Amino acid sequence: MRIAFLDSWLQDSSSGSGTAVAIGGLAEALIRRGHRVERLVPLGRWPRSLLLRRLWFNVTLPLRFRSGGRPGPYDLIVGFDIDGTLLSGSMSAPYVCSVKGVLAEEAQCERGLPRWMLTALSLLERRNARRAPLVLSTSRYCIDRIRFHYGVATERLVTVPEGIDxxxxxxxxxxxxxxxxxxxxxxxxxxxxxxxxxxxxxxxxxxxxxxxxxxxxxxxxxxxxxxxxxxxxxxxxxxxxxxxxxxxxxxxxxxxxxxxxxxxxxxxxxxxxxxxxxxxxxxxxxxxxxxxxxxxxxxxxxxxxxxxxxxxxxxxxxxxxxxxxxxxxxxxxxxxxxxxxxxxxxxYSWDRVADRFLEAVEPLVAQSSTTSCP
CATH class of the missing domain: 3.40.50.2000 (Glycogen Phosphorylase B;)
Structure with a gap:
């Protein structure tokens, strides 16, 4: 299976904290199982602002796929948090929204400009989650908060925890x-x-x-x-x-x-x-x-x-x-x-977490394969 990870966040663990570690760890575990994982990230360091770079990444992301919403060679597309919000609901390949942190919930713990920014980004995360046929998140707490803040139906929510090497x-x-x-x-x-x-x-x-x-x-x-x-x-x-x-x-x-x-x-x-x-x-x-x-x-x-x-x-x-x-x-x-x-x-070994990830996405991938057969 060829999988695209859409990831505009910081890529190294020292600056990106747990999110960078989690996305990289899952990708490596899937690769060890013989899957091909391509991590689509912002090209270059422009704009210099991380927020603007993340937004620009999502605006230009559709251009990295074939016209008409076709997903090119991918069997599965995974958008993390806000990433893929302009693709979700429009791709013919199976699309999964993976919420690492519920931004609407995080915003409540901030103040000033960071709170305003997180609240604004949570609207994109909400759109991404509501349009995706499957939403993954890391804990029962997050699943509950996604239901509360974003109104995602329970049957489209699956818990896949983080892992560790x-x-x-x-x-x-x-x-x-x-x-x-x-x-x-x-x-x-x-x-x-x-x-x-x-x-x-x-x-x-x-x-x-x-x-x-x-x-x-x-x-x-x-x-x-x-x-x-x-x-x-x-x-x-x-x-x-x-x-x-x-x-x-x-x-x-x-x-x-x-x-x-x-x-x-x-x-x-x-x-x-x-x-x-x-x-x-x-x-x-x-x-x-x-x-x-x-x-x-x-x-x-x-x-x-x-x-x-x-x-x-x-x-x-x-x-x-x-x-x-x-x-x-x-x-x-x-x-x-x-x-x-x-x-x-x-x-929480990455091998066990990868198993849970594959188990969660398998029905969606299988359904897509069935409907795409002539």
Whole structure:
């Protein structure tokens, strides 16, 4: 099967966060199964604005297909989020809309210009989803929000979760080697990896860490990622007097360096109030890190509370601090959550996710093949 992925988002993981990782990971898993995947992306870096480049990509996208709406050589076309909104409903090839983040929901967690932009883009995502015969999304939470915001019928919605390359994050299955790896961790280092949008609530983690360091002076926090909130977080560190205890590293260009931080830390924390899935939670569990996060959105679907992590109410720095201190002070609890997380994450291997993707699209592809036969 030859598949087209329509993708105007950022292409590298350091700037594109989980979406870039997810689309690339699915493509590679499908290629390993013998399918041909072509990722149609913006040509060049013009316009310089990401928003305008994404819009221009979609305006010019029909020109990259044959006239009259014929799909050329593709057996399946997958448009991510807003991408393909001018194609959906008009192509003779099977068309699937894959919603990675429900923009109408994300907009509610933003403010100012970002909120206005996300709200405007959500109208395109709504059009894309409503015109597609099949809509995939990453969690039951997202499926529910798509129904609510975009009015898509339940029978056209299918959940296909995100995945992870376990060979990168679990380099060994040898129990002895894992014991040695975990013994080398700093029990007082907490890791946070996130594209820094307001909805990630990294500011709550910084506020919580002021409480943590007052009780445990050895505690250290490492924050990896860049984004609109980066400057505000730097100011928050200064206001809290935490420059010595918290390292705000920004975006790291080398994925291997990010993975090294996952092996150095003992706890992972991201207190988001809105997550359509959360690939970083898979990375943490696969790396052997117990997770501290919130009960918001899709997070409880990904991180079982009390099994792979400790979940607290959103926007509650005090509860966050108590959960972090509990893990720092209880090595047996860390070990139990670490072991559970490593087991739990296996269901999200890219091979299993690719199977679920193919199972979801197979009826649509089969129907198209039947109707196109003379």
């Amino acid at each position: 376990l060979s990168l994050w679990q380099p060994t299955a040898d129990p002895t080697a894992l014991v040695d790896l975990d013994a080398a961790r700093d029990p007082f280092t907490v890791l946070c990896v996130a594209r820094q949008y307001p909805r990630k609530r990294v500011v709550d983690l910084i506020d919580a860490f002021a409480v943590v360091t007052a009780r445990e002076p050895r505690a250290r926090l490492v924050i990896i990622g860049d984004g609109p909130e980066h400057a505000a977080l730097q100011r928050r560190l200064q206001d809290r007097g935490l420059q010595a205890q918290v390292r705000l590293l920004g975006a790291l260009q080398e994925d291997a360096e990010v993975r090294r931080w996952y092996t150095r830390a003992s706890v992972f924390c991201l207190p988001s109030e809105q997550e359509g899935f959360g690939i970083v939670f898979l990375e943490a569990m696969a790396s052997g890190l117990p997770v501290v996060t919130t009960t918001s959105a899709a997070i409880p679907e990904v991180v079982p509370d009390g099994e792979a992590g400790l979940l607290v109410p959103p926007r509650d720095p005090h509860a966050l601090a108590q959960a972090l201190l509990r893990l720092m002070q209880d090595p047996d609890l860390r070990a139990r959550l670490r072991e559970c997380g490593r087991r739990h994450v296996r269901q």
